[in-house]
Amino acid sequence: MRAALPTVAEDVVAAVIEEVPSYTDAFSGPMGETIRSAVQLALGGFLSQVSERRREGEPRVVPAIEGAYQLGRGEARSGRSSEALLSAYRIGAGVAWQRLSAVAVENGVDAEVMASFAQAVWAYIDEVSAASVSGHGDESATAGRVKQRLLDRISRHLLTGAPEKTVVAAAERADWAPPSTLTAVIVPESEVGSVLQLVHTGTLQATDLPELDAAVLLMVPDAHGRRRSALLRAVEGRECLVGPSRPWLQVRSSYDRALRAQERGLEADTEAHLPELVLTADPEALADLRTTVLAPLSGLRPASAAKLAETLRAWLLHQGRRDDIAAALFVHPQTVRYRMAQLRDLFGDQLEDPQKVLALTIALGVSPEPSE
Known part of the structure; x- marks a missing residue:
């Protein structure tokens, strides 16, 4: 079986390329070599585990499990889903079983051992699949946290009046395309998730602002003109306050307007309360x-x-x-x-x-x- 590993690995790769659309172009370049190496490492780890007849409680074959974990992280960075990765494992396991069981039969392995061998194959696939899913999840979570930190930095710069070049540089690092306008919306913490599902995906958040009690500031891109009515519908009945649309670098003035409206006990659209806001400005x-x-x-x-x-x-x-x-x-x-x-x-x-x-x-x- 060890002698057949290189051929089995290539058959596994070919089957995955053919049957999982996400991997059609994945095996070209450096990442392709990494995946091929991971396949061979996983197959070799399995054979080592079977040949050593690992008893319950003994350590796993660490290199293979670590390789599966790192493969999961790499797949997340490449933008492929964990579902695609699990499909590749199922297809690869099927091909590996066919090829390795054929070698076993050729070498006279009896039925009882073959049954045990089959059970070991699928138990091992479960183990490496779990490791890869864990790696994929960890990488996705890490990437999400990094992305959010970069977006938070934009929000902080906008609210503190940082120089334009500083804000633009932060937007570039976060891969956030600056809109024409931003509109400040003060949203109760309990409603943030619901509102975010209804507004622009590039909406910025600012949490833990000292002047907001149990509320979050959202800065919604391009909700000006006729799009404002859609934003107002999205927050209707949620005790939100919607400031005016402003050029994106001037969103602080929209936030200040919403804060003044909040201090006055006003609700919904600050544009509907302009006379009172003007009269009470001083x-x-x-x-x-x-x-x-x-x-x-x-x-x-x-x-x-x-x-x-x-x-x-x-x-x-x-x-x-x-x-x-x-x-x-x-x-x-x-x-x-x-x-x-x-x-x-x-x-x-x-x-x-x-x-x-x-x-x-x-x-x-x-x-x-x-x-x-």
Whole structure:
């Protein structure tokens, strides 16, 4: 059988090439020689194991098992699946059994020994297959971790404002093609897996950001224009916040917008909340503006001042339409008439001055605290 090994190995290789499409071109070049050597090593290891009649508990033939493990790693690096590798093992085992059993018969091996020999063949194939699958899995996991580290580096550079050449170099190392735009999406940790299945495969992730509690930042490529509606559908009902699309190197501004919306307790599309986000961009300035333009109300009791401020806001937003104002405030139109008379007494000509009306509209654009 040892004398027949080179021929058996070539027959195994030929059968694998013919019957497993993934290996049609795999046996050319340096990798082909590696695989051929692995086949011969596996066959030689099997014969050594059988001839030594390894008893239970004795060590395996380490070189053959190690060779199978390294073969699995190499196949993962070559992009072939573990399923293709297992198919090759099954086909190779069948060919090896046919050739080696023929040699055994020619040499007068009896039926009982042949049965034991067959059992040993398939037990050994299970053993080397497991080693190869383990190597394939380890290499895939390692490659995945390396890839993720490279992608994480891109995310970190984008969020910290690294120079463009630094970010571009990181993208090249990660083999990540820069998109036209990136859109920041804040996603609860429990929803990340579901959302990733619905968005662009090149989406970047940033986890453990100090400003996010139990949430992850996703940066989705090319979700601008009409594609934004698809992104919004993907996150609908998931308590996500979607920032604006920005040129990919400026995604930090999209993230900042989403963070401000989160601080305001807003949800879903930040583009739907632009007035409030603009008005609350500088809370101190807004507070000062309110104090200044609502000064005529400062001498009133707080409850009365709040009701009149609420009425003035409705009057501005509804352009003086009394019935609409009454409906918005859940009061009678006569109440609106009475309150507006008070406001005109307090503000006088200011309610006719375009600049004063603009200031009042901005100051009251965000609804004040409800009155008692």
